Amino acid sequence: MTQSDLPRPPIVVLCGNAEAIESFEEIGRQESEKGKIVLVPYHFYAPGQVVNYQVQRAMDQLQLDRIVLADEVLVLNIGGHIDERTGNEMAYAYAKQKHITTVEPLDLAQWFKDWDAQLRAESLKYVQGGLRREEIPST
Numbered sequence: 001m002t003q004s005d006l007p008r009p010p011i012v013v014l015c016g017n018a019e020a021i022e023s024f025e026e027i028g029r030q031e032s033e034k035g036k037i038v039l040v041p042y043h044f045y046a047p048g049q050v051v052n053y054q055v056q057r058a059m060d061q062l063q064l065d066r067i068v069l070a071d072e073v074l075v076l077n078i079g080g081h082i083d084e085r086t087g088n089e090m091a092y093a094y095a096k097q098k099h100i101t102t103v104e105p106l107d108l109a110q111w112f113k114d115w116d117a118q119l120r121a122e123s124l125k126y127v128q129g130g131l132r133r134e135e136i137p138s139t
Helices: 018-033 053-069 084-095 108-128
Strands: 011-015 037-039 072-075 099-102
Touching: 011 018, 011 053, 011 084, 018 037, 053 084, 072 084, 084 099, 084 108
Parallel strands: 011 037, 011 072, 072 099
Antiparallel strands: none
16 A cells, blocks of 8 residues: 555644634644644734735735635634634635634534625625726725
8 A cells, every 4th residue: 555545634724813813723733633734824913013015915825825725714713703804714715615613612503604694785885886896895
């Protein structure tokens, strides 16, 4: 039996906001000890830090690429908090039919229903305000 004949360990990507940064290392270690390959983002901006949007967009794309590679997306919803960027990553993972788990209990079906309603409400504000698509602020 060769190395390529062995089954690949599951790959998990960690998602969460900068407030959960201290948890990334511990949870990543725990997942590794379970025999998983762990993918972790390593680029966070501290509150008040100047954001280089070009670098941030590249890091956001790398996180989406990690999600594509992963078998599981583990959301670090510490204190029940999920920020907008993490929510977008969860929606992307859902669209890619990835298995999504959370550190703290979360009704994912209800969360996605609420997320969808929030997006629709925000879209409606832009439509009612008469903004053209190119005028919509990017995040």
